[in-house]
Amino acid sequence: MTDIVLRAKQALWDRYRNLRANISVDAKGYIESPEKNLVQPEWMEFIRADYQKGGGQELQQKFRAVHSSAALVANHFARFKEEPQNLTIASQSGFDIPIFEKQLSTGLRGIPPFWVRGRTQ
Numbered sequence: 001m002t003d004i005v006l007r008a009k010q011a012l013w014d015r016y017r018n019l020r021a022n023i024s025v026d027a028k029g030y031i032e033s034p035e036k037n038l039v040q041p042e043w044m045e046f047i048r049a050d051y052q053k054g055g056g057q058e059l060q061q062k063f064r065a066v067h068s069s070a071a072l073v074a075n076h077f078a079r080f081k082e083e084p085q086n087l088t089i090a091s092q093s094g095f096d097i098p099i100f101e102k103q104l105s106t107g108l109r110g111i112p113p114f115w116v117r118g119r120t121q
Helices: 003-019 041-053 069-081
Strands: none
Touching: 041 069
């Protein structure tokens, strides 16, 4: 990992600790449960089914990282699962209900592309 990536992760972890001092973050930047990585833990009910349908098993490990892109997206868009009419991006609106993770066919045979030698990317 590059120095800049490590510094960015460290800055995220430090900020998280400052904002949420009551939640413990381990040395690798992970917290104990995915719900605790949401601004509103009750949003998990909005997103759980989407992530369980995906193949990346996001909620088991990766979502628990303070630096998780999946958690970042969920924290910004989970509320629009109930209020899609309020979502506006670049002056565009009229979006359908957001879906956080979905398997799509690539037309390739074999193991889906997000799996590489038993690891998720």
